[in-house]
Structure formats: structure tokens, C-alpha cells
Amino acid sequence: MTSSALPLESLRVLAACVRHANFSRAADELAITPTAVSQRMRALEAQLGVQLFGRHGPRLIVTERAAALAAGVEQALTLMRAAVDDCRRARPPLRVTCAPTFAACWLVPRLAAYQTLAGADAIALDAGQGLSPPGSFDVAIRSGSGPWPGCRATRLLAEQGTPMLSPRLSAGRSTWTVDALLELPFIPDPRWPDWLALAGRPAAQPGFVAARFPNYELEARAAVQGLGVALLSPRMFAEACERGELVAPFDSLVEGPHSYWLLAPVDAPASHFETWLQAQFET
Incomplete structure (x- = not known):
């Protein structure tokens, strides 16, 4: 038998059979049927010209030759797994450029969990304010309305806004009205007229x-410090609310005019990171 004819898949099955000393348990590990395992082992015995297994009643007997061959196969599989891991680690990191708020409030808190996934890309993150020039990134997450020349674009979610403020500004208030909110200073945001109209006060003149x-990240930090009321996304700043740094007293939510978009060069294959990111916003 030449090296080019090595029955690699059958050898992998052999290693599992020897490890378990049982065809059925080996089949469970390999997600194939016990019949398929038995057929592969008979074919391997015929190809090698040696007996690998015997039977003593219902018990499977592993021959010395099978045990020795399986030990060598396990060593080879260990080396191959290490080589694959080395190859994966050798991949250059995925260059991700991301809007600062999305990076700080949504992406970075989830990166550790992402890195535990099989096949996860190493990430080199740039959280700059503007979109990097073509050729300088593999994936971009940006807020805007496009167009995005040279990129395939997938909309992730609309920008959202609802009033959020520090508990220190609430003075123990448990219920809120728009009039009560208007007594406080507002942090400038061009969407405030839209939210006030949605709340039934289109003619209101906040200070x-x-x-x-x-x-938005810096607006949120200013709100946490008690500077004023900010118009922020409940999805981006949910953790700040959970920690008690901010409160969001109203259900009314203004959306747009922009959205967060996932961008990648139009001729590049989709990365593992892209596929994962899109899945996070499909539900």
C-alpha cells in the first residue's frame, strides 16, 4: 500500500474503536452508524491483511496490532490538530473599523464571547470617528445612510433615541412627565424635535x-455625570441603565434618520466575524 492510498478516514475510525473498545460508542462519537463502523473496520483489515478485532461473546477484543496502530494514529491526529491550530492562529487579524459608540457599548463587551467560537477571527479594532479609506479595512461598522461605494452593505439596526439621565438629576422622582423633563438641561442632539413631537410636545423649547x-458615547458619559438629559439608544446603553448610572423614564423611542451598517469590500468573501455579527441582529 502506497502512502497516497492511506485510508485516513478508516484510520480515524479505528482510533475511536480502540479508544472505546466498542463499535457502537465509536459510532456515537463519529456521528455515523455502528454498521458503517463495522464495514470500515472489515475493509481496513482486508486492506492491511491483518486482524484488528476479535469477539469473545458480546465483548470486542482489540488485538495488539490494532492497539499499536491506533496509538500511532492518535499521535498523528494530535500533530494534525496542532498544525491546524497553528495555521488558524497564523491568519492575519481581521481589520475592523467601527463607530466609537457601537465599539464601546455593543461590540467590545461581546468580543470575549466571540473569540471562544470555533473559527473566530482575530480582530484588530479601530474605533475611529470616520470611515477608513478603501483597502485599509476588512470590515467596517458605520452609522449613516450611504451610499457606500465599493462596499457591500448590510443594515444592522436603526439609530434610536430615548431620554436618559443620571439618577442624581431625578431628585428621587419615580414618575415623569414631559413637563418635568423640560425643567432639566438637555444635551444637544438634532433629534430632540422629533422626540418631543412623538411625546406630544412639538412646540416645546428645552434649554x-x-x-x-x-x-453618543461622550453624550452618555456627560449624562452619567449629571450634565443633562441625553437622547440615547436603549440597546447601546442598556448596561449603563442596568448598573444604575442612567435611567430611561419614557417608553417613546425615536428612530433614525441614520442606521448602523455592516460594510465590507464588495469582492471579498464574507468573514466568520461578518456572519456572526449579522446573526446578532437577525432576531
Whole structure:
């Protein structure tokens, strides 16, 4: 028998049979039928010209030759698994550029769990404010409305906003009205007129703090410090609410005008990370 004719799959089955000393348990491990296991072992015995197994009543007897061959096969499988792991680790990290709020509030808290998945990509994360130039990233997560030339684009979720504020501003208040909210300073956001209209107060004139912030993450930090009321996404800032750093007293939620988008070069195959990320927002 030449090396090119090595029955690799049958040898893997042999190793499982010897390890369990039982065809049925080997079949369970390999997700095949006991009949298929038995047929493979008979074919392997015929190919090698040696007896690998015997029977003593219902008990399977592993011959010395089978045990020795299986030990060598297990060593080879261990080496192959190590080689595959080394190959996987040798892959260059996936270059991901991401909007700062999405990175800090949604992606980074989930990266550790993602890295435990089989086949997970190593991630090199850039949480810059603007979209990197073509050729400098493999995956981008950006807020906007497009178009995104040269990229395939998948919409993840709409930007959302509901009033959030620090408990220190609530002064022990357990129920809220829009009038009560309007007594507090607002952190500037162009969506406030939309939310006030949704809340039934389109003509309201809130007072704004004398500070503007470049992204929602910094607006949230300012709100946590008690600077004012921010219009924030309950999905992005759920953990801050759970920790008691922010409260969201209203159910009304304004959406848009922009959305978060998953972008990748149009001619690149979908990465494991892309597939995982899309699945997170399909439900």
C-alpha cells in the first residue's frame, strides 16, 4: 500500500474503536452508524491483511496490532490538530473599523464571547470617528445612510433615541412627565424635535447645555455625570441603565434618520466575524 492510498478516514475510525473498545460508542462519537463502523473496520483489515478485532461473546477484543496502530494514529491526529491550530492562529487579524459608540457599548463587551467560537477571527479594532479609506479595512461598522461605494452593505439596526439621565438629576422622582423633563438641561442632539413631537410636545423649547459632543458615547458619559438629559439608544446603553448610572423614564423611542451598517469590500468573501455579527441582529 502506497502512502497516497492511506485510508485516513478508516484510520480515524479505528482510533475511536480502540479508544472505546466498542463499535457502537465509536459510532456515537463519529456521528455515523455502528454498521458503517463495522464495514470500515472489515475493509481496513482486508486492506492491511491483518486482524484488528476479535469477539469473545458480546465483548470486542482489540488485538495488539490494532492497539499499536491506533496509538500511532492518535499521535498523528494530535500533530494534525496542532498544525491546524497553528495555521488558524497564523491568519492575519481581521481589520475592523467601527463607530466609537457601537465599539464601546455593543461590540467590545461581546468580543470575549466571540473569540471562544470555533473559527473566530482575530480582530484588530479601530474605533475611529470616520470611515477608513478603501483597502485599509476588512470590515467596517458605520452609522449613516450611504451610499457606500465599493462596499457591500448590510443594515444592522436603526439609530434610536430615548431620554436618559443620571439618577442624581431625578431628585428621587419615580414618575415623569414631559413637563418635568423640560425643567432639566438637555444635551444637544438634532433629534430632540422629533422626540418631543412623538411625546406630544412639538412646540416645546428645552434649554440646552453649552456643550456639544462628537458621538453618543461622550453624550452618555456627560449624562452619567449629571450634565443633562441625553437622547440615547436603549440597546447601546442598556448596561449603563442596568448598573444604575442612567435611567430611561419614557417608553417613546425615536428612530433614525441614520442606521448602523455592516460594510465590507464588495469582492471579498464574507468573514466568520461578518456572519456572526449579522446573526446578532437577525432576531
